[in-house]
Amino acid sequence: MKKYFILMTMLALLSCKKEEKEPIYIPSFTIVKVDTLMQDKISIRALLTDGDKVWYAGNGGKYGYVSLSGGKSLNGVVAKDSALPEFRSIAKNKSDIFILNAGTPAMLYKISKDGMAVRKVYTETGEKVFYDSMQFYNDTDGIAMGDPTDGCLSVIITEDGGGNWRKVSCEVLPETANGEAAFAASNSNLIIKGDNTWMVSGGKKSRVFYSADRGKSWKVYDTPMAQGSEMTGIFSADFYDDKIGFAVGGDYEKPDKNSGNKILTINGGKDWQLVGEGAGFGYASCVQFVPDGNGNELVTCGPSGIFYSFDRGATWKKILDDKTLHTLRFADNKTIIAAGQGKIIRIKLQ
Template sequence: MKKGFLLAIICICFSCKLKTKSDNPETTTTTPRSGFTKVIADTLLTEKISIRAIAADSNRIWYAGNNGKYGYVTLDKSKTFTGHVAKDDLKLEFRSIAQTKEHVFILSIGNPGLLYRISKDGKHTALVYAEKGEKVFYDSMQFWNDKEGIAVGDPVENCFSLIITRDGGESWTKIKCGALPEIAAGEAFFAASNTNIIIKDTHTWIVSGGKKSNVFYSPDKGMTWKTYATPIVQGEAMTGIFSAAFYDEMTGFAVGGNYEKPEQNFGNKISTADGGKTWKRIAEHEGFGYGSCVQFFPDSKGQELLTVGASGVFYSADQGTSWRKIADYKDLFTLRFMDSKTAVAAGNNKIIRFRFQ
């Protein structure tokens, strides 16, 4: 979504309980997670960059950020790779990243929208899709498999923008509005953490925000769509769903709220048990305020959740009914799990690893 996100976001650095003065901080804090007694946090990357899109690739974390930057870091810190995309005099900002077995794809926000395919050895970069227009603004991208991928953007007509590849990302086709649900006036998407699109097998969910906040669901990899309403706070430009996750085809969770009222901790968390058809508010007036990203713990039977956002890093052991802060970082924007005991989060000038023990 353009408003508030196309402009550079000024991030105020707060003191963090897990931070130390060393260049490679590592410290421990207790956590209430069942079967775990502590969380160890350490820094994988420190650089002048805003990162809102990461992808887990074996022992590597790929990232995409502002100023045309992208790259990866390894979990053992033995290797890093930094790339840069330059296009005319544009200041490219990448808020979406996705991958296949051989390539990484990064997609810029704003006009023009530029989608690049990068070989994982870093030797080859190709522009595979470009779209110009005053309203062009792509927010999120994912792949179903090594051949089929999808990216979503704000509406330029009376539907959301949707591009799909069926050939491994070599070419992308924009879907016509006649094949997509209509979108309400003032409804769009947030390029907050590259988690607007959620994929489980052939099932796909896309979450929106703004004046309306809906879930668009496709059972067949983007061929057909249905629209489901949500009860999350909405009605203003910077309200609605900013991130969602599904543990399986039925169990889902979404966070967001009011970006302009980051401490407001009601109407900002919703859950579903029927594949996104119906949602309910949960943990009202409890836990965190504005949430930028939410993810399920792998192998947790859909019980355990982790979020990052303006209030810090929060954990739930009961499907979001109750929450406990486990770290005070307030400038992390996105996160992914490497396995059931390791999560990686990225944000303002950093990539942090959390190890649950």
């Protein structure tokens, strides 16, 4: 009897410890209000918030900003000879906005935040040239990534505030697999937190490339994301901090398939696990962590609509049935800015 009592006590203590380790997830909002900030004949996949302004870049060479407080807006167009580039990457530092098109020739433009000065600061030609995403670490150092051209992902960097850019040698970068590339779906193939950099790939191989030192050295990690054909893999990723990350994608040609399309890491990208299998959306083009959500809350967009999770992707709730949105960013932890076919909208969370 005494042994039985001791055994039951130990089991109870172990049960308590297990319960203490289980995270508690609490939804932070239930009500959604939507208003339209801009309408135009444009497809937008490059979007960022900068104080009161939402900057965008899209097809037809179009770029500009809208105000969140009802102030003036800016509409600009960049043309190369008779061609109108399709911009899918956008980034910022303290003084300027940078936009980069997909396809060849790649053209990277530096735009002053007052919109008065527009200057091309990098160009690259070649049959395989296709840039996907761009970010800045600080006001001086920036990075952009794209599809492989010489056996590794294309990476260009600036160290002078964006005035000059240079391409990184494949001697520094991991070799890509046959059929491995990236998707310019929402300017979120490239993620930066402090000195940490992650680049995500898709196609016949879907992996995560990681650098702890702003791109000086790299490691690469496999993922369980759907892969193996040209239009499968990771389309978007985000990191809440240097440990918790989430990626979405799946199979672009099977947009309703809601398995093999959501993966979570809690150790900085070294290991990933499938979550939310058979739940929520199918193919998705963008994912973002909710600010101040402790790495538990996520929002995605794509042809299934906008979905929200409060438990790190285990369960999902559709919060907006809009199937035309490609990308989204948070202006604050209660305001989503989303863009896609012909518009930019604001979603207020309460």
